[in-house]
Amino acid sequence: MISLLTDFGQKDGYVGTMKGVIHGICPNAQVIDLSHDIPPQDVQSAGFVLWRSYRYFPKGTIFVCVVDPGVGSDRHILAVQTVDYTFIAPDNGLLDFVLSQERIRQMLYVENPAVMNSTISQTFHGRDIFAPVAAHLLSGFLFTQLGPLAHFQLPPDPFITLSPSGNYEGKIIYTDHFGNLITNIRLEKGENQVRMIKVGNREIGGLVKSYAAVAEGEILAILGSHGLLEIAIRNGSAEAVLGKEMRIRIDVT
Amino acid sequence: MISLLTDFGQKDGYVGTMKGVIHGICPNAQVIDLSHDIPPQDVQSAGFVLWRSYRYFPKGTIFVCVVDPGVGSDRHILAVQTVDYTFIAPDNGLLDFVLSQERIRQMLYVENPAVMNSTISQTFHGRDIFAPVAAHLLSGFLFTQLGPLAHFQLPPDPFITLSPSGNYEGKIIYTDHFGNLITNIRLEKGENQVRMIKVGNREIGGLVKSYAAVAEGEILAILGSHGLLEIAIRNGSAEAVLGKEMRIRIDVT
């Protein structure tokens, strides 16, 4: 299975063209859209969406990620193999969230022309390189033949983990379609000790268990579906009301 | 086949994640997007889109509908079986349009943890409950094992049916991508007797047979593709010009 993540939008046929290329090489490929509405050139949002989603895909899935403002320059294209998945993305930080949390088996630069289109444009490597690489891998092409070993430095952990007791300060790292603000504060185990949360200068209570636990239009903090602290407004957009530039402070016992 | 209907939007990877979960459970599932751009929390629009579309899907299709502002609260999740289809949705009125028109075989509350993810988040039941339930059903899990019988009250008919002769008053119940205004006035058999249509205070002629039957920019009334009276502007947006709050009066002989 191939999963596609781009900032190409839905209008121009770029994504459909990539799928056409994939099916031309691997007719029975299953292709699933992860997102194509990453804001243009927003490498961090792409990385976050990928990190939050990839574990829910079947083992063996090949993730093709094309948010690539450096297309046509001398930037590398990375291919990463972990125990369960393969990731292909420009070497621009897009994979940092995933790489900081995953055990990597092998990381290569994609350079083998045998897995690319015969003509390569300057502006659309999604069509000319990323799509055919993924389709060839799915058809059995050997990962190790994609190119030479990549230089790799483990990215720092992007999340703040709460150790019992103390004050922590985090920030908004992603805003979703509903205007929910997702922070870099990892709550996974600490959610029972949260005493106070401050959004900018505004104190809000502790965590609630559902959006419906507060009145319509009220601000709330909740443990999001990916283990991070999330700020929301019931039936409204926290982004529209609060913006997304504020610091988030949290106090745990 | 599974068909997905949500208000998740296209940006965040929520829909792709649901598909990942489905394919992890049922690798050969066919999944078709009905819509993911229902306005956030707009349960009625979701219900209308579902009603208008479901009959065109192959028998056996499982419709998974997640417009769910009550996620994480104690709202129930409904599973409904009709002669031809299965519907899964929060118990918030989303299924009212369909239920008012369909013969129901069985209606249950989804409660069996065997068909859910092992961990269930507070905010993303699409991933943790709805998607796995549908995938398990598609893989042969027995409908009757999903949970206990639901309490059910037949919703009222949402449409106004024209009996020969008289004046009727309806309203706009849905606005589509083109800005066409869809009313709750069912024309199916009465379209030949329409004498006069009034949109707010504006009298427009009778029904036309195609958008192209009037000049560009002119308002028209037409029998929509789902048997309802529709107000449109040729090559323009009736919503932008007229709004959607007005009453629609219709006079039939």
Place this chain on the structure above:
Amino acid sequence: MISLLTDFGQKDGYVGTMKGVIHGICPNAQVIDLSHDIPPQDVQSAGFVLWRSYRYFPKGTIFVCVVDPGVGSDRHILAVQTVDYTFIAPDNGLLDFVLSQERIRQMLYVENPAVMNSTISQTFHGRDIFAPVAAHLLSGFLFTQLGPLAHFQLPPDPFITLSPSGNYEGKIIYTDHFGNLITNIRLEKGENQVRMIKVGNREIGGLVKSYAAVAEGEILAILGSHGLLEIAIRNGSAEAVLGKEMRIRIDVT
């Protein structure tokens, strides 16, 4: 394989309904979305997206194109067979880009009711005609049985080809999701001779090899992925800054 191109948008379930119809007729159909976000009634943009993309799909693909402001009027529906592909579209110019570049085998008017829904609405031929026609063709229905031969006049070449030496004037024919402005100036072989490019009154240098070759926010000209001259702004929207109404002048040696 069937590829769908419409201006239906993502919200209303129109596209999902077409897929439901297709799978009801041809259960194993592979259906790929080319685009559904063509601006409403923008026949030219649809034609351009189709032209730019179709060659990347597997041979045998059936392209179903529904940007159809004349739906319900007496406009014809065309079915076109080329050596490798089939195209179905309203007879409104949508296919002009493709037809001006392709060798046509046969062109018919779709009129055979055997390949349509039994009930045909006035407003949604995507569901009632286009989808079933494509599904029946994919299931083996004979192309020649769709209807009578169409009257056909070869459309003029929409592109300007640079012959060595001289001044040429072109225009913007498409704006993509990133705000890149695509011109009708075909560069394929002439790109090495470009001396000067003028965008409206603004002189910009010659062609660059990648977006990253200029500073952020700077205007650039580049050979696009479809062989046409493209005007862009690095990490920005050329459309937002420049508009799309200006003339493009190019000087080649």
